[in-house]
Structures are given as C-alpha cells and as structure tokens.
Amino acid sequence: MSQVSTRLVRLLNMVPYFQANPKITFEEAALDLGVTEKQLRDDLQQLFLCGLPGYGPGDLIDFEMSGKTIEVTFSAGMDHPLRLTSPEATGILVALRALLEVPGMVDPAAARSAIAKIESAAGTATGEEDGAVVASDEPAPVENAAAAAVRSAVRNDHALTIDYYSASHDVLTTRTVDPIRVVLVGDHSYLEAWCRTAEAVRLFRFDRIVEARELDEPSAPPEPAVQAGPDTSLFDSDPSLPSATLLVHPSAAWMFDYFPLHVVRELADGACEATMTYASDAWMSRFVLGFGSGVRVLEPESLVERVRESAVAALAAYESLAAEVGG
Incomplete structure (x- = not known):
C-alpha cells in the first residue's frame, strides 16, 4: 500500500481509536499506531482541518491535548455509520x-x-x-497481468522487474525498480519508482509496462526520494527546450495518448493544433516524418525547413533505389 493510502487508513481510524482510549498519552498512542510522536502530531494537525460542510466551530474534528494526553472533544460524525446523500x-x-x-x-x-x-x-x-x-450485477473488468503485479508490489513493498516500452526512444528495456507509489497524471496512471539502472526516480506509464514480475525482496528506494513526493516536471514545459507547434490530423489523434502534447485549439474538421517540447531538431524531424501526412509542423520555421529537407532526401533515396532496381 502506498504511503498516502497507509496514512489515510490511519487517519480514518484515529478518531474511534482515541474515543476508545480517552486520555491516552502521545507516547502510548504512537506506539499503538506504529508511528513516531512527530508523525502522530502531524496527523492530529491534519485531522483538525477535517469535518463537515460549514467548516467552522462545531463542524471540524477537535481534540483536547492536556499535557501529554489526548481526548476527542468533537468527532464530526466519525463515530456514526456513514450515510451518503x-x-x-x-x-x-x-x-x-x-x-x-x-x-x-x-x-x-x-x-x-x-x-x-x-x-x-x-x-x-x-x-x-x-x-x-x-445492485446491478456487472462483472469486474479483467485487469492486465502487468498492472496487477505492479499494484501487488506497491501494496507489499516489494521490488519489481519490468519490461518497459519507451515511446521516445522506441525501445523495450528490462529493469529492476523499487516502487514508491502509484500516481495519476492527466488521464494516465504511472508507477513512481527508484530505477536501479538509472539510479534515479522514474515514472513508468502503466500502459507501457509490457510485463512485470514481483520479486521476493523488499522495495528499498532512498529515503529522500520517498519524502520528496511525486515529480511530474516531465509533463511541464521546460523553458530551456524548444517547442514546436504541430497540426495533427484526426487520423493521428491517438498520439495524444502516448506523447506529451498540449492542445492549443481544435479545428472544425477535427484536426488539432498542439505544442510539444523536444530536445533536438534531428529527433523531432524523425518523429514528425514517422506520421506521414498525419502531422505537419507549423513552427518554428527552422524545424519546418528541417522536416522538408529530410522528406526530400528520403524521396530522392527511394527514387534512386527504384532506378537501380529497374536498371
């Protein structure tokens, strides 16, 4: 289970725990809950901000902490069965x-x-x-075996070996990782893990994990990596990198599910103008040409010219080969 999930479960159980153990000391409560006294105090500060709509006196969970003991003074309904509107x-x-x-x-x-x-x-x-x-009797969706293995490894705090497809490099690699948490970015879920090959934190998109094998060894990411929280800077535009504006035909719209593009505007015919950062003109030129007429570069002009030159060179190579075969 991820750290966020573990803390959520602990927070949900804390109010009934303190009601069942009035006037318990910080030391005793921390020992029972399996946390440090500092973490316990942080949890209590978090609970002070939770409660019922209105969020004023009499709405939020409240505790009385006299000296070294803790007692619930208002539970905000946490001691009653949940009734949803x-x-x-x-x-x-x-x-x-x-x-x-x-x-x-x-x-x-x-x-x-x-x-x-x-x-x-x-x-x-x-x-x-x-x-x-x-209740409606709908069958549960069949979960991908790789996704199930990843979830199991995160839940059990086990290391994991994955076969991962890198779209930017068009290669399949095998690597052993130490899972940290599962995060949701946009419409996709990612495994955040310490990659032993790269010796750094990496985000692995679930639908690109081809195969996953849970290992019988504990996950051991460096503590600073765990405490740092998810790093989604990969999905933010880097001002130091060049950016291209692309015209994406409806036939190539699937690329939005696989590459970090940002839609600028949608056109009446279903096409989209989108921006994408890239590291080099050479890579971006190959990337665009791979989509044929489905993607066209609008700007910068230097990239437009680079793509045009590469396309002309490719056509010349085909014509030369055709002439040789015909001869």
Missing part, C-alpha cells in the same frame, strides 16, 4: 467508475464490489426483488 453517492460512483478505466489505480474486483454496495444502499440499482433494492 444521493449527490454524495452519485459523486463516489462516478469517481469509482472513472478509476476503473485507469489501469493500476484500484483493484477492479474491489471497486466493482464497492460500486454494487453503494448502488444498493443508495437505491440507484437497476432492479428490485420483493421490495428490496438489488
């Missing part, structure tokens, strides 16, 4: 169904079970029997 249930259902579409974020069977239970409790099911609400 119709809009709340609908929001959770929409979120769960969206997560089902993103590989690696949740266990599909567990999510499908939760959806069925919420539908049943909220009365949003598809049928009724003898007056009772019956």
Whole structure:
C-alpha cells in the first residue's frame, strides 16, 4: 500500500481509536499506531482541518491535548455509520467508475464490489426483488497481468522487474525498480519508482509496462526520494527546450495518448493544433516524418525547413533505389 493510502487508513481510524482510549498519552498512542510522536502530531494537525460542510466551530474534528494526553472533544460524525446523500453517492460512483478505466489505480474486483454496495444502499440499482433494492450485477473488468503485479508490489513493498516500452526512444528495456507509489497524471496512471539502472526516480506509464514480475525482496528506494513526493516536471514545459507547434490530423489523434502534447485549439474538421517540447531538431524531424501526412509542423520555421529537407532526401533515396532496381 502506498504511503498516502497507509496514512489515510490511519487517519480514518484515529478518531474511534482515541474515543476508545480517552486520555491516552502521545507516547502510548504512537506506539499503538506504529508511528513516531512527530508523525502522530502531524496527523492530529491534519485531522483538525477535517469535518463537515460549514467548516467552522462545531463542524471540524477537535481534540483536547492536556499535557501529554489526548481526548476527542468533537468527532464530526466519525463515530456514526456513514450515510451518503444521493449527490454524495452519485459523486463516489462516478469517481469509482472513472478509476476503473485507469489501469493500476484500484483493484477492479474491489471497486466493482464497492460500486454494487453503494448502488444498493443508495437505491440507484437497476432492479428490485420483493421490495428490496438489488445492485446491478456487472462483472469486474479483467485487469492486465502487468498492472496487477505492479499494484501487488506497491501494496507489499516489494521490488519489481519490468519490461518497459519507451515511446521516445522506441525501445523495450528490462529493469529492476523499487516502487514508491502509484500516481495519476492527466488521464494516465504511472508507477513512481527508484530505477536501479538509472539510479534515479522514474515514472513508468502503466500502459507501457509490457510485463512485470514481483520479486521476493523488499522495495528499498532512498529515503529522500520517498519524502520528496511525486515529480511530474516531465509533463511541464521546460523553458530551456524548444517547442514546436504541430497540426495533427484526426487520423493521428491517438498520439495524444502516448506523447506529451498540449492542445492549443481544435479545428472544425477535427484536426488539432498542439505544442510539444523536444530536445533536438534531428529527433523531432524523425518523429514528425514517422506520421506521414498525419502531422505537419507549423513552427518554428527552422524545424519546418528541417522536416522538408529530410522528406526530400528520403524521396530522392527511394527514387534512386527504384532506378537501380529497374536498371
């Protein structure tokens, strides 16, 4: 389980724990909860900001800390069974169904079970029997074996060997990584892990992990890498790199799912103008030419000229080869 998930579970259990153990000391509570006293105090500060809509006195969870002891003074309903309003249930259902579409974020069977239970409790099911609400019986999506292995390794804090396809280099590599967490960036889920080959933190997109094998050894990423939090700078435009404006034909729209492009505007015929940063004109020229007429460079002019020259050279090479074969 990721650190965020572990902390969330701990926070959800802290209010009933302190209600069951009034006037417990910080030292005793930290020992029971398996955290340091500093982490416990940080958790309590986080809980002070949680509560009911209104978010004023009498709405937020509150504790009394007298000397070395802790006592709950307002639980904000955390000691009562959860009762969702119709809009709340609908929001959770929409979120769960969206997560089902993103590989690696949740266990599909567990999510499908939760959806069925919420539908049943909220009365949003598809049928009724003898007056009772019956949840829709939808099969859980079949999870990719690689995604399941990655989730298992993250949950068990195990190292992982993956076969990973790099779109930018068009190569398949095998590497051993120490998982840190699963993160969601845009519409894609990524494994954030310490790559032993690169000796650095890397983000691996789930749909490019061809195969994954959980190892029988603990995941051991360097502590500074774990504490630093997810680094998504890869997806931000780097002002030090050149940027190209591309015209992407509808037939090549699938590239938005695989490459870091940013849509500038959509045209009436379904085409899009998009920007993309790149490291060198040579690489970007090869990249664009690979899409044929599906992608055209609009600017900068230097890249337009580079692509034009490369296309002319390629056509000349084909004509030369055709002449030799014909001769």
